[in-house]
Amino acid sequence: MAQCKECRNFFSDENQPAFGDCIRKTVDPRQAYFTSKRMEALRDTNDCPDFSNKK
């Protein structure tokens, strides 16, 4: 079962290793932007359509 920490979009937080940020790029009809969402490193990614393994 893959976890967030294994995803290439996940950036671990050195100050709080149990957490990190999921960084995604979005292009909507008006603008392009990057989002950051706080995530637990061990979160199960089964429900995540954007999971992309680092390896």
Added chain:
Amino acid sequence: MAANPAVLDQSIESLEKNQQWWWVAEKKRSRRLDYLRKSIWKKGAVGGLYNPGVKVDLEQGFLGMESWQANAIFPEPENIRLARELAHFLDNKTIFITDHAQLVGYVGSLPHTVSWDPSLGEMLNEEIYNDPSAIPDPVDENLKKVAELCDFWAGKTLQARIIPAFDLEGMMKVMSGAIGWGLPTSRSGYAGKDYEYLMTGKRGFADILVEVEKKLDETYDKLHNQPPKRDNSSLTDKLQTWEAMKIILEACIRHGKRYARLARILAENYESDSKRKEELVRIAETCERVPAHAPRNLQESLQYDLFIQLFSRTEAVEGAWPSRPDYYHWPYYKKDVIEDKSINEEAAMDLVGEFLIRAAEVGQYKPRWTKEGLQGIDGTWVWTLGGVYPDGTDACNDLTVAFLRAARMVRVANPTFAFRWHPKVKDEVMREVFECIRHGLGYPSIRNDPLLVQNSMHWHGHPLEEARTWVHQACMSPCPTTKHGFQPMRMASATANCAKIVEYVFTQGFDKVVNMQMTPKTDDPRTFTDFEQVMEAWNVHMRSIFGLLVSGVNRGRSVASRITPRPYLSAVSERSVESGLDVCDPSISRGNAWITGFTWVENVDSLAAVKKLVFDEKRYTMDELCKALEANWEGYEQMRLDFVRDAPKWGNDDDFVDNLMVRCLQDVAKYSRELECPSGNSWPLLPENVSGNIHYANMVGALPNGRRLGDALYDGGISPGPGLDKKGPTAVLKSCGKIDHVGDGRAFLLNQRLSPSQLAGEKGYQLWKAYIRTWADLGLDHVQFNMVSDETLRAAQRDPEKYQEVIVRVAGYSAHFVDISRKTQDNIIQRTIQGI
């Protein structure tokens, strides 16, 4: 608006000659500003609905729910609970950085969202549930989520807690929507900021934390290590208030650092363009610095200001943005652009323009009455420019000019500017002000600074040096930015639908629209034999309506510290940090209350018609007039036309009606001194409208000025009725000049339309300047202009797609013409174009 290649092929000179200012802006602004300007999702509602694609944000509701549930086992005082809830949100919400952006931060989680805090009120929550256009896709799934939030928060909201604190009869009358609007709470309205504490380069949030921690240590010591005293109970309250401040200040600093981290991740992992990499690193450095510490440069100063505002909008729904950006950011502009030359004017223009854009994109879900009353915008964000320093010297500077130029480049309808005019303003600054008006922005409005400083001292006793720091608390009302002078929350409920005063004279206080005896039952008007009896009844209803609204707001303010505290706003306010009292506590505020008077001039024109046609000329009886009004003038068309055409109208330098205006205002001013706010200060009247004249069109019955139920009301303040000012602009100014703009009320809005062709070129500027001189000589405190031709506005009605960027002055705010209702559009076109 998609660029039309044929138009963009034209030279700037040609576009300027044709007064196609929106295309001029597009050709002149930088690539960055062009991208960011076009990236805005407009958050103003059109016809009560948000624009396609704009969706309500569900994150704050669910994160708030998590926080509430975590707190449920060991409930804490409301200020600490709320601070924890806000901190949890700031720590976990989705954040974003837009391409090309140099400033960051938003109230929602994504650019196209309007924020929603379901802990505020069930009424708002139900509106969202019933607004399918705002539910995010996929709608079915998210509607269930909205329902889950509505169910969870039912009974736990601020509204549920505060309504039992009110006198229910009074509250029912206010909430009927006939005489006023809104729920008087400290988490919904217009929050000022203690800029003198925050924005003078002396401290950031980490410095305030040191002050707060010192207070906590001292108080803890008193409570735990010293013999109990009788004030220990209040010390415990203070301890909790400081604890709440500490929680939220730390969270705000962490939130800034989240953006810093995101920017660094992007620079190091995603960005290949070296210039953009540098910009991202600068964003990271900026957000590592602010809000924790005082800014060092213009970018940090603007970012700090933006964070301060956005955090406040996380805690509350704010319908205004009291601000003075050219004053508080000037030291940094001066250092960067003029002294150190670390950035040039163009780079500074990018930052200033983006600062306007970041504000323009802010959107919080608003209830129906706000969406209708503030068509096309999210709130009345009137930023103050110009004015004087506390010692009275001219405060206009190069950044004043930069903001005025940036406004013409980005052409946002919100924020708008109001310019504090005084006799020492330099000509080059006045030219920039005029250029904004000539470019059809509808702003800045012009405010008479010396007179309004005097007014602040007269009504609220603000000391001279503090009065001179004033900013617009909302559209119009001045308020200092000082420790005891700034206003933490002006609740919109003291906004009176004044046309009801004269309507109730004829209905004996019974409101036929909402079927409620609203004010005392005065004598049957058919029995009146003298105009003085009309005025007596008018005074009864005026006092009753204003009294009802003021009572509600006074109560809301009095219980705010206990029921609806503001831990964040307290944490950035010197008086709270010092005292340990919530910022809304009336004992630490001087008071700066006012009653906003919508639909005011209808009273004066109606009273003049009654006096002339019934009592002076005896052409009609009161019985006939009552019958005509009861019938909504149906079957009485000739009589109605007599009341329209043969009665004198305000704005024509006619003493018959102008004296009535002054008399009514003086009656109100006398009552304003009897009314007290919880800080013990007075409640002066401030006549103005937003688009309340349209919102209330179906609420106000037939009136003796010839108006029928459903007709648009006048556009507000002391502006003459549209098309009824027939004697030219000087006559309008002379009528308005008969009012004492210090003693008769807090401020008086005046809309004027000027001809764009007449005011072209240097001659146009000189004409306008002479007009402003007359305006100032006659002692008026406000004037604002529409300078877009009927031809352009009618073309925009026919073909809105081609005129997406045309801006008009609605009332105390500007909006894109295509974003306001047809009725409001027509009302603006009907206003007289004055030749000067």
